Amino acid sequence: MKKLFAGQILRRRREELGATQSHVAKRLGISPSYLNQIESDQRPLTAAILVEVTRVLKLQVADLYDDGPERLAANLREMLSDPLFESAGVAARELKSICAGAPHLVRAVLDLHAAYRRVEERYRGLDDALSQGDGLEATRKPFAFDEVRDFFHFLGNYVDILDRRAEELAERLSPDDALAFEDLAGYAGEKFGLRVVASPPEALGGAVSRYDPDVDALFIDADQAPATQKFQLGCAIARRCEGERIDALVADARFKSEAAADIARLALANYFASALVMPYGRFADAARAARHDVERLSRRFGVSLEQVCHRFSTLQRPGREGAPFYFLRVDRAGNITKRHSATRFQFARYGGACPLWNIHEAFERPGQFLVQVAEMPDGARYLSIARSISKKGASFGSLRRDYAIGFGCEVDHAHELVYSDAVDLKGSSAVRIGVSCRVCERRDCAQRAMPPLDLAIVVDENERGVVPYRIDGGG
Structure with a gap:
């Protein structure tokens, strides 16, 4: 089980509340020196202290995991892949350090870049903007x-x-x-x-x-x-x-x-x-007993498959957390129409998702649950489940909408899902996926649609691979 170090998050929250280390340590039932070690990331949070921390500092368990800084780091790296920052050269370790130490500043920078992108997009369509008479105010x-x-x-x-x-x-x-x-x-x-x-x-x-x-x-x-x-x-x-x-x-x-x-x-x-x-206690108990079998839970609660999968991603009540899930829904064009996550799984903010991810295959095999062990570039592995769904009325000619839904969790929790019985969790058969091509640093992917925007490419006129370039630089 991965040890939980959340010192900077605890210190920042304590300071937001205006509380001293001595005061918080007393309420947690530990010594000030022990709390100081936790805040300095010299000691991990134990399960018992974790429960007390969420109560005393009014935090949710999801706030304490390093998923937040990791997600921010991935978003920041994607932002830096913009050609605007081609000379930045920020290392991955530096990104994680910045995001852990100054998350509010990072979010502000991400917001600023998003505003810049909207201005740029509106500028490219300036004639349309002027014809609407709204100038560039909407871009703000x-x-x-x-x-x-x-x-x-x-x-x-x-x-x-x-x-x-x-x-x-x-x-x-x-x-x-x-x-x-x-x-x-x-x-x-x-x-x-x-x-x-x-x-x-x-x-x-x-x-x-x-x-x-x-x-x-x-x-x-x-x-x-x-x-x-x-x-x-x-x-x-x-x-x-x-x-x-x-x-x-x-x-x-x-x-x-x-x-x-x-x-x-x-x-x-x-x-x-x-x-x-799907009331929390009743649903969480049923999900655990059924090993998160979506079809069984759908019948048990009289809800749709999509509603069950979405509910999995919300089972994070402090002190009674379920397995952390991600959930998303995509249409046939690959647009993500819903996305929710209690994990560190990264969704692409710009551009399409990785074509090797099984959620795209779901459209080709309607009505089946597809199971995949997927590995992200950072080495994190997920049990990923995908299925196609169709929404339509009960009469001939009524509107039909086709989607694929996907949900999953890190392999540490995969044994809690009945779908893990279909794959070898300990084997080496994981599919190596990424967030999206524009930020994926993998150099040997045959499905790459475009090179990563923050790494150099080399075109050799004497040698042609599956893609017409090699990825170079970036370590």
């Missing part, structure tokens, strides 16, 4: 979806207050069995006077659900899958039960645009709905 605002993704990322993809409130409500409505649509509809009617109506899709004009305030009714597309109908009702309940808390969370986040705030409200309502139909 970050892309709303990216802002919300970062918000959940820095929360560790776990929202404690909403998760616990949803679990409490689920226990009141159905303490033993999975919540049914009728349970939620009955509660919405009794508590809020909300009428729930199953409507033909043509009456909704393509919407999955629509609330009509004039008659205080929620109309849900009757052709949608039962799991989708239940989730839509859960979202409506979230807005009524937890509207004030959701507004407070959004206000505290200080989003830079109203669009981002609106998206965050919707995402937090979705989070509550997910935690309502």
Whole structure:
């Protein structure tokens, strides 16, 4: 098991709270000298102290792992691959040191570079910008979806207050069995006077659900899958039960645009709905017992495969953490339409994902779970599971949307997944993948689409390999 050193994170949090080492050490039940050794990374955090640290310093367990600095370092390295920084020459070890010691500064630099990219993109399309009459003002605002993704990322993809409130409500409505649509509809009617109506899709004009305030009714597309109908009702309940808390969370986040705030409200309502139909304790116990068998859990809780996989990535309650998962959804063009992670797994911020990753193969083998041991350039290995899914109505000619979903965890936790039985975890058969070609330093990849932007290339007119160049430099 990897030892946990989180000294700089603890020191920074303690200083933010204005607490002395002596005060915190006393509350942790250890000596000041022991705490000093922990903060100096001379000693790792033990399991017992880890639990107390999260309580005393009001941290989430995900905050304490070095995943944060590692993720920042990967994002910073990707930023430095921009030709703008071609002469920077910053070593990998230096990047990690900067990110561990000054994460807030690194995030500010990443935000600045993102703003620069938006300005550059808008400049390239200046005629279009001028025709819209909005000048370059819009370039100062970050892309709303990216802002919300970062918000959940820095929360560790776990929202404690909403998760616990949803679990409490689920226990009141159905303490033993999975919540049914009728349970939620009955509660919405009794508590809020909300009428729930199953409507033909043509009456909704393509919407999955629509609330009509004039008659205080929620109309849900009757052709949608039962799991989708239940989730839509859960979202409506979230807005009524937890509207004030959701507004407070959004206000505290200080989003830079109203669009981002609106998206965050919707995402937090979705989070509550997910935690309502898959309450934390009950779902976590069932997932462990079923070794995270997605199909079994889908039937047990009456939810979709996608909803189960997404819920895996949120099981990070302090003191009762599940295995740390990543989760994502891609379309046929390779666009990442959802991404969440409680691991250090890196997603590409710009450009496509690695073509060797099994999530792309899922479209070629519909309805099958594909299992792969994947190794990142830093040597970290993951058990990666992928499957295609299709979303469509129940009538001929209805809109069909095809996606692939992927989820996984580091191989240290792979034995907790039934899917690990299909591969040799200790063998040398790992597929060597990367974040994306533009930041992948592998020199021997036959699937490379472009060279890494921060390393030199050599073209030999007398020798031609699988790709027409060799990668040189960079150590």
